[in-house]
Amino acid sequence: MRQTLQLKIGQQLTMTPQLQQAIKLLQLSSLDLQLEIQQALYSNPLLELVEEFDGPEAESSAESSADDAQMSSDDWENAAIPEELPVDAKWDDIYPTASSSSQSQGSDNRDFESFHSVTDSLQDHLLWQLNLTPMSALDNLIATAIIDSINDNGLLEVPIEEIHQSFADNGVELDEVVAVLHRIQQFDPPGVGAADLSDCLLIQLRQFAPDTPYLNQAMELVTRYLGLVAERDINQLRRKTGMDTGELTEAIRLIQSLSPRPGEHIGNSDVEYVVPDVRVVRVNGTWQVSLNGDIAPKVCINQQYADMVRRADNSDDNTFLRNQLQEARWFLRSLESRNETLLRVSSCIVEMQRGFLEQGPEAMRPMVLADVADKLGLHESTISRVTTQKYMDTPQGVFELKYFFSSHVSTNSGGECSSTAIRAMLKKMISSENPEKPLSDNKIADLFDEQGIQVARRTVAKYREAMGIPTSSERKRFKQGAC
Secondary structure, eight states, X not given: OXXXXXXXXXXXXXXXXXXXXXXXXXXXXXXXHHHHHHHHHHHOTTEEEOOOOSSHHHHHHHHHHHHHHOOOTTSOTTXXXXXXXXXXXXXXXXXXXXXXXXXXXXXXXXXXXXXXXXXXXXXXXXXXXXXXXXXXXXXXXXXXXXXXXBOTTSBBOSOXXXXXXTTGGGTOOHHHHHHHHHHHTTSSSTTTTBSSHHHHHHHXXXXXXXXXXXXXXXXXXXXXXXXXXXXXXXHHHHHHHOOOHHHHHHHHHHHXXXXXXXXXXTTTGGGGGOOOSEEEEEETTEEEEEEOTTSSOXXXXXXXHHTTOOTTOOSHHHHHHHHHXXXXXXXXXXXXXXXXXXXXXHHHHHHHTHHHHHHOGGGOOOBOHHHHHHHHTOOHHHXXXXXXXXXXXXXXXXXXXXXXXXXXXXXXXXXXXXXXXHHHHHHHHHHTSBTTBOOOHHXXXXXXXXXXXXXXXXXXXXXXXXXXXXXXXXXXXXXXXXX
């Protein structure tokens, strides 16, 4: 092997604390940004809230705060604050994306939304409950492994025996893993951690009071005759169980009150608490994009303290004020950079998704992160972070910016159609179908083909299941039962 020494000349971005701050602010949600600003106001005396005035004073106040954010070349020799912060860096090298178990570390920087709204995912919700449950360190590891094996619907994706194998070398018995699973199955939402549908329903039924009417009958149906219950075969159920029609009806009604997918609602209700970061309105036929100015407190330099800073004074007090002034200016510039990037990305999304704004989801264009990144000259990772936990208020409703990105489906003419549009069209087809003859997945695929869109039957089934829509036979039975 021959060893050689090579000299390589190139440019590398230096990750200064100021640049790290700019990148951090860019990826914060609006609520986290408010907390960050409050922390900056608390720790830096050179920052203060902008006073709100009515009338001419408001303009002069706004101008002074804007001037404070700007920096002339004569201010400080070593300032070196660029006009545009290079926030488009490889963010994962600086601020790694938090894992689902990040809250279990007891950090003081936990996401405020996860406590005052809902958690980001079902796994986060379960881990939060795990942290409040006393158990040994080993049982905690087992519980974490079980939670990681639970899908978004709340069901266990991995057999419990397979999870046990991960701890077999530690002398853990299968019964111990099962015992931990049973503790998790007592967590919210009811039915979580079940192996299958029958198990999920039984877990929920066991949480009813023992004297609940028709509880025993419902448990028998779920345990032994769930298939017949799904088919609504009352005659067979009467024959096999010995129950009369009234008992069966009430027991089935109790079963129908349960959730077959207990985890599907976790992480969705936070829409009630969303405050949009961006607003989109149509003015004289043109779509205008603006930032929500009320989403975070406005800050500026405290001019009284800034005037106390003397350039040639190297005393401790003056050095402290000078450093705080420098940090305050960086913070204001970082806020400005965040707003500019968010506005650029939002404007690009609006430009590319005008059809959606005017006609709704069926007109959504296929768009991936690379499309916006290429258009704006940014990294895809930048687009991903700036569209996470940021919301846009449109005439069609309030949506997370990530909603506007979707994969494409080919058309017969060689074009492309958004998967979001396909889902909207699919939902419309089913909502307007003949209740007596619900559309099968094959028939829906044929209807798409008639419109020049190539959608396989299995793709129709996947989209239908993702939206929680039953099969055609189940829809027919449900409508007949309702009648």
